[in-house]
Amino acid sequence: MNKINHDQLLSLEHPFVKVNVKSPSSIPVEKYRSALKLSQKHIEKEISNLTNTITEIIKKSAQGNVDAKQVEVALDAIITRLSTLKRKLRDIRAEESLYAQRTKVRLQHLEEFLSINSLDSDDFARWSRVRLNRILIDYMLRDGFRGSATLLAKSENIEQLVDIELFVQSGKVEQALMRYSCTECLQWCNDNKSGLKKIKSTLEFSLREQEFIELARERRTREAIAYAKKHLTPWQDTHMKEISQVMGLLAFPPDTKCHPYKRLYDKSRWTDLISQFRSNNFALQYFTPEPLLAVTLQAGLAALKTPMCYKPEHRNVNCPVCDPNMLGALATELPLSHHFNSSIVCKISGHIMNEDNLPMALPNNYVYSYNALAEMASLNNDKVTCPRTGSVYDISEIKKVFIS
Numbered sequence: 001m002n003k004i005n006h007d008q009l010l011s012l013e014h015p016f017v018k019v020n021v022k023s024p025s026s027i028p029v030e031k032y033r034s035a036l037k038l039s040q041k042h043i044e045k046e047i048s049n050l051t052n053t054i055t056e057i058i059k060k061s062a063q064g065n066v067d068a069k070q071v072e073v074a075l076d077a078i079i080t081r082l083s084t085l086k087r088k089l090r091d092i093r094a095e096e097s098l099y100a101q102r103t104k105v106r107l108q109h110l111e112e113f114l115s116i117n118s119l120d121s122d123d124f125a126r127w128s129r130v131r132l133n134r135i136l137i138d139y140m141l142r143d144g145f146r147g148s149a150t151l152l153a154k155s156e157n158i159e160q161l162v163d164i165e166l167f168v169q170s171g172k173v174e175q176a177l178m179r180y181s182c183t184e185c186l187q188w189c190n191d192n193k194s195g196l197k198k199i200k201s202t203l204e205f206s207l208r209e210q211e212f213i214e215l216a217r218e219r220r221t222r223e224a225i226a227y228a229k230k231h232l233t234p235w236q237d238t239h240m241k242e243i244s245q246v247m248g249l250l251a252f253p254p255d256t257k258c259h260p261y262k263r264l265y266d267k268s269r270w271t272d273l274i275s276q277f278r279s280n281n282f283a284l285q286y287f288t289p290e291p292l293l294a295v296t297l298q299a300g301l302a303a304l305k306t307p308m309c310y311k312p313e314h315r316n317v318n319c320p321v322c323d324p325n326m327l328g329a330l331a332t333e334l335p336l337s338h339h340f341n342s343s344i345v346c347k348i349s350g351h352i353m354n355e356d357n358l359p360m361a362l363p364n365n366y367v368y369s370y371n372a373l374a375e376m377a378s379l380n381n382d383k384v385t386c387p388r389t390g391s392v393y394d395i396s397e398i399k400k401v402f403i404s
């Protein structure tokens, strides 16, 4: 039985449960926590207000100067405020149960995996299919194919297991940046202030710098100076060099050939802003910086890669890394796998040679597996052809090889 190593696979699943989103229709343990905090804040505020009002009335009545009309007004105000509180808490509750439901579905998906013990079981095949679809949807979402991702999620009935809403939201910010507008992204920075501070993000500075560059491009010098005073100076302790450089644009027009000003005017900076936003967004949501598809593929390829993979004469037809045009290209930068035992692989069939498929030597001393040679002989009147030299031999001439 092919046993599953649950821990290894689960180590890739952290973002799946932890994802943190502003949108009410997405999951998130983090968001669930902040909803709880918010209701607590509302309750504390109203209770303190209620206690103050009542204490005031009691105090006045003790002094004997309480007016029934005033008390009635005060009590009416309390009732109104409590009704508002009730409505707010109801809304938060609805949101919370949505988060709880999503988190539950995701945990169930992982729990299902923990109950599977064999890689060969139908249960694992079914579970892997869901996982593969999740990974494909993640890949499509990151590449902007939101329509296709939504269709796949719907048709496989796994909408609760993927984060489409999150990408719809971030897609809006990216589209605004493509239209050369920083407004939406600055708003996003404001909404995620504390998170961005934690990851030491400089995205807001880059956006402010870009808005300044656009003013300089249009030669709106006075506005640019006012903008710099308001939005760039707060960063002077950490970004003085960049600020001094960008201020130079006031002297250099957009068609300048002079570096670094030419580079600052370059429109490709907008593409850099999109990448910076993406990586910050992924970091905040506990997403892996690379798509899960790449992460899992790389883990698999690294496990197979050997020093022989890139030598054409040693190509193994069953090894995906040996194919230089497809997966092999992805694996070039990956480390080699760590093999505890060496194994010999047949050049003809790509299968491992062992006691079930013995290594056999031809008279020219080249070694191939018994199964591959026997199959070749059965199709060619007991003759076998060496793929390396083209020499033809009778199957009776092959000899068993003993490895010591």
Ligand SMILES: [Zn+2]
Residues within 6 Å of the ligand: 304, 305, 306, 308, 309, 316, 319, 320, 321, 322
């Ligand atoms: Zn290989």
